[in-house]
Amino acid sequence: MNIEFGKLKREELKAAVALAARAYQDYAYVALYFPDDAERRRGLYAFMNCVMKSNFGRADILGARIDGQLVGRATLESPDYQPPSFWQSIVNDGWKVYFAANWKNVNGYLAMDEEACKPCHDYQKTNRDVWYLSMFEIDPAFQGRGIGTQFLAFQEDYVRQRGGREMILFTNSEKNLVFYTKRGYEVFHECDIEHDGRKVGSWSLKKSL
Secondary structure (H helix, E strand, O other), rough: EEEEEEEOOOOHHHHHHHHHHHHHHHHHHOOOOOOOOOHHHHEEEHHHHHHHHEEEEEEEEEEEEEEEEEEEEEEEEEEOOOOOOOHHHHHHHHHHHHOOOOOHHHHHHOOOOOOOHHHHHHHHHHHOOOOEEEEEEEEEHHHOOEEEEEEEHHHHHHHHHHOOOOEEEEEEOOHHHHHHHHHHEEEEEEEEEEOEEEEEEEEEEEEOO
């Protein structure tokens, strides 16, 4: 299996959006706000399309490929990263998210996502040379083959070569929590996210490089 890692190419954006939508389709963090499968599928695609188009050339978006096929993707935010403005998001099809899913569900999810990200953002602001891994997906059809482990190691080397001293991230999956802790990440913040009588855990992790 020949795996290649590197920067995501503009012509791969459409494939990257579809990959991310598939990867998060059964993620409890998303299903909490979008319990309907069809709405979640539509909303995820529209949301990922906006996020990736808005961040292309702004964040460091990396890809993993097998024989030229995109099988993994990650977004790294450097200490100098500046998030896209509201209007930049709208220009990059952000308005389509509200046509793809119920606006109350969308607004609730966005507010929750901002709160879940806050420990990582606060940590990055108060510590030097910290890079934030804001999204990381392996195509479900290629999971369980060790690609995630190799891709994460590539990301750590990528950050290290650019002067990064730490990587941080958060996850709402116990399976992912085990994955990261086995690879040297430690929890620095933990909480529960509750919505409509259901809840999921949220863990923020860090690793010195």
